[in-house]
Amino acid sequence: MMNEPLILAPVLQEKIWGGKKLHDVFGYDLPSDKTGEAWAISAHPNGPSTVKNGPYQGMTLAEVWDQHRDVFGNEKGEVFPLLTKILDAADDLSVQVHPDDQYGMEHEGELGKTECWYVIDADEGSEIIYGHHAQTKEELEQMILDGKWDALLRRIKVKEGDFFFVPSGTIHAIGGGITILETQQSSDTTYRVYDYDRKDEQGNTRELHVKQSVDVTTVPHIDPAPEMNSVKQGDATITTFVKTSFFDVYKWEVNGKANFVATAPYTLVSVLHGNGKLIVEAGEYELTKGTHLILPNDIKEWTIEGNLEIIASNA
Structure with a gap:
C-alpha cells in the first residue's frame, strides 16, 4: 500500500541559456548561475528525481517504477512515460524539433517527444518560435541551409498564463526572459536546427542536426488547437x-x-x-x-x- 504522496527532489541541469531564477523564484540550490532546467518529476536516466519521503525515501522515481509498479496502478510500459520540467530561459533556446516515437526508437533508442508549455512568467515583449512557413520538405531544407531564419520561423508573443501544445515534428524555441513548466514524454532527444552561431566557454559551436530536423519536421506546419x-x-x-x-x-x-x-x-x-x-x-x-x-x-x-x-x- 502506498497511501501517501511521493514527494520528489528535482535534478538541476546547467544550460548555456540558463540563469538564476530557479533559485530566486523557487528556492532550488543551483549548480551555477547558468541553470536552465529543473527536472522536477523525472525517471529519465539523464536526470532521475529522488523520493524525499515515505517507504521509498532515497529511491529514484525510475527505481520505484521498476520495482513497485503497483504504486502506479500496474501500468504497462518499460519506462515511466512523463517528464515534468521547469525551464528558466535567461537567453534564447536553440531552434529545435523532436521526433515522434517511431523515429525516436529507430534512430535514438528512446521515445519521441511531444510536449506542452505553461508560461509561469514572461518578460514584457518576450516571444517563442512556434512553427515555420515552409510548404515542402525541399523548401524547409533550402531555407535552413540558406539561413533564412526571419522568413522561415514563426514568432509569437507570450505572457504569463499562456499554454502551448507542441507535438513532435513542431519546430520551436523558448525565447529569453520566459519561465515555463513543461510536461513532456520522457525523452531527451532534441534535434537542433539553429543555435544563433553561439559558442560555448571553449569557443565551440553546438552541433546542429539538419538532416534529422528535416526528416522529422511536420511540413507544412499545423497549428494544434486543444479544446481548453x-x-x-x-x-x-x-x-x-x-x-x-x-x-x-x-x-x-x-x-x-x-x-x-x-x-x-x-x-x-x-x-x-x-x-x-x-x-x-x-x-x-x-x-x-x-x-x-x-x-x-x-x-x-x-x-x-x-x-x-x-x-x-x-x-
Missing part, C-alpha cells in the same frame, strides 16, 4: 489544457478548499504559486511553490486547502 475548458469545483477552478494519447494536463487554481477524485491511475502535481496543504487519508502534507509530487494509485481522493496555482498531469 474551465469548471468550478469547490473553491477551485479546474482548467483542462489538453487531453492527448501522451498526457492530459490541467491547471488547478485553489482559493480556499477543494476536494478531488482520481481520474487516472496516478497524478503528477507541481505547485507554481502560493502555499497550502494536501490532505489525504494518511495525513497532511505542506504545499509550497516548487513542490513536486505524485499521487499514487492508492490515493483515490484528496483535498487541497490554501491559495495555490498547480499544474497537474497524467499519462
Whole structure:
C-alpha cells in the first residue's frame, strides 16, 4: 500500500541559456548561475528525481517504477512515460524539433517527444518560435541551409498564463526572459536546427542536426488547437489544457478548499504559486511553490486547502 504522496527532489541541469531564477523564484540550490532546467518529476536516466519521503525515501522515481509498479496502478510500459520540467530561459533556446516515437526508437533508442508549455512568467515583449512557413520538405531544407531564419520561423508573443501544445515534428524555441513548466514524454532527444552561431566557454559551436530536423519536421506546419475548458469545483477552478494519447494536463487554481477524485491511475502535481496543504487519508502534507509530487494509485481522493496555482498531469 502506498497511501501517501511521493514527494520528489528535482535534478538541476546547467544550460548555456540558463540563469538564476530557479533559485530566486523557487528556492532550488543551483549548480551555477547558468541553470536552465529543473527536472522536477523525472525517471529519465539523464536526470532521475529522488523520493524525499515515505517507504521509498532515497529511491529514484525510475527505481520505484521498476520495482513497485503497483504504486502506479500496474501500468504497462518499460519506462515511466512523463517528464515534468521547469525551464528558466535567461537567453534564447536553440531552434529545435523532436521526433515522434517511431523515429525516436529507430534512430535514438528512446521515445519521441511531444510536449506542452505553461508560461509561469514572461518578460514584457518576450516571444517563442512556434512553427515555420515552409510548404515542402525541399523548401524547409533550402531555407535552413540558406539561413533564412526571419522568413522561415514563426514568432509569437507570450505572457504569463499562456499554454502551448507542441507535438513532435513542431519546430520551436523558448525565447529569453520566459519561465515555463513543461510536461513532456520522457525523452531527451532534441534535434537542433539553429543555435544563433553561439559558442560555448571553449569557443565551440553546438552541433546542429539538419538532416534529422528535416526528416522529422511536420511540413507544412499545423497549428494544434486543444479544446481548453474551465469548471468550478469547490473553491477551485479546474482548467483542462489538453487531453492527448501522451498526457492530459490541467491547471488547478485553489482559493480556499477543494476536494478531488482520481481520474487516472496516478497524478503528477507541481505547485507554481502560493502555499497550502494536501490532505489525504494518511495525513497532511505542506504545499509550497516548487513542490513536486505524485499521487499514487492508492490515493483515490484528496483535498487541497490554501491559495495555490498547480499544474497537474497524467499519462
